[in-house]
Amino acid sequence: MPNAERLLIVDDDSSMRMALYESLSSCGYEVETAENGADALVKFKNGQFAGVVTDMRMPKMSGMDVLRGVKRISPATPVILITAYGTVNTAVEAMKEGASEFIMKPFSLDDLEFAVKNVLAANVQLKSDKDEAAAGNICPHKELITQDTKILALLDMLKSIAKSKSSVLIQGESGTGKELFARFVYRHSNRRQMPFVAVNCAAIPAQLLESEMFGYEKGAFTGADKGGKPGKFEIANKGTIFLDEIGDMPLHLQVKLLHAIQNRQIDRIGGISPIDVDVRIIAATNKDLDAMIKMKEFREDLYFRLNVIPLNIPPLRSRPGDTELLLNYALQKFTDLLNKSIEGFSGEAIELLMRYDWPGNVRELENVVEYAVNMETDSQISAGNLPDRVCRVDGGRFERSGGLKEKMDRYQKQLIGACLIDTGYSLEGKIRAAGILGISESTLYRRIRELGIVEK
Ligand SMILES: Nc1ncnc2c1ncn2[C@@H]1O[C@H](COP(=O)(O)OP(=O)(O)OP(=O)(O)O)[C@@H](O)[C@H]1O
Ligand SMILES: [Mg+2]
DSSP states (O other), X not given: OOGGGEEEEEOSOHHHHHHHHHHHHHTTOEEEEESSHHHHHHHHHHSOOSEEEEESOOSSSOHHHHHHHHHHXXXXXXXXXXXXXXXXXXXXXXXXXXXXXXXEESXXXXXXXXXXHHHHHHHHHHHHHHHHHHXXXXXXXXXXXXXXXXXXXXXXXXXXXXXXXXXXXXXXXXXXXXXXXXXXXXXXXXXXXXXXXXXXTTTSOHHHHHHHHHEEOTTSSTTOTTOOEEOHHHHTTTSEEEEETGGGSOHHHHHHHHHHHHHTEEOOBTOSSOEEOOOEEEEEESSOHHHHHHXXXXXXXXXXXXXXXXXXXXXXXXXXXXXXXXXXXXXXXXXXXXXXXXXXXXXXXXHHHHHSOOTTHHHHHHHHHHHHHHHOOSSEEOGGGSOHHHHOBTTBOOOSSSOHHHHHHHHHHHHHHHHHHHHOSSHHHHHHHHHHHTSOHHHHHHHHHHHTOOOO
């Protein structure tokens, strides 16, 4: 048998080791076993293995140590980790270190065989990908614009996990770019030559969602008499399915989805026998799934199946560098599109835009810039061209007259005045107000004088 089919199994539990051995041997692999990490690395160094399957939790050397050791000796050899439920952080950590796949306990031997087969096949594919990348055929993530260190680190992590088949769950506020991240994973995966099929669970009426996802047979229900129709899962076979707004999926479909993930099979509505499907699932939502689980609106078991690789996209307001970059990018885009000649934002406009908290994130930013470019007749976007909500300062309406200093003074006057009403104008009241505002007492006295705050 060629070396390409040789596997090394590492598990300290002898009955598990035997079960893995028997199962993989019966699939035609040549299997060698090791009962601890040290033994495994010696065997690995001396033998030619196509892949390694290791348990995560073992005394002395953990599965992570085995992974690192194998990668040091042979970075291209795929390593599959067997891990317990709920160890998501370790899973991400291991993906960064180059693990190819995770199998979550409890698992069936079928799951294992399937994972091994896929990982070995993907590794062959990877070699041809490298040639393709060298030829410049892999599309760079050109639409995802960022200079934020957190996001850049996230993208780096995604590049390494994209190759695995593990499910990805993307969570983040509306407009943070979840779909772009999903496509990024897809583009960096070995499945990028195969379909990327998106299903928006919120946009499709609940009664239709089931047939959209799983398809139906001829005559399954009234109106289904034109012949059967494949669902998105079948269409996405061998590729990736993007389940957008997964938090909006009704409970009965969550059950069906869980079933499809676990069995890698779907049932068309009215179908007689299940259909095999091989899809990578990327799900996204802006809902708080933890809260939904507590309310019994989202199934916890499904959550665990989807959340193998968790991806939390930070809101735009926590990424000031990106706000500035995206503002300029959007300005360029809309001036080109609307055929205008606008050179930039006024100081006052940029001040307001940077201070605004962007509840609708990048989508809102694009809308605001489009609006401003439409409104502008001059060579600069000024504060007067921005929508009212962006101009509000701490709840008060922005007045369009006056420069920045004047507005800041007015704002400070409001703020200090309100604080003093709260604490009172006595000596102790002023000491407390200075403390609350985070300024010295002498600064407080000076500002009261300069701003003409009248004691009431
Ligand atoms: N980093 C980014 N670079 C460039 N464009 C971005 C970025 N993030 C988001 N966008 C743009 O913002 C808009 C919203 O992105 P997207 O639809 O992916 O958001 P979402 O997180 O899926 O939102 P929702 O939860 O409302 O569906 C899109 O036009 C997208 O192209
Ligand atoms: Mg979306």
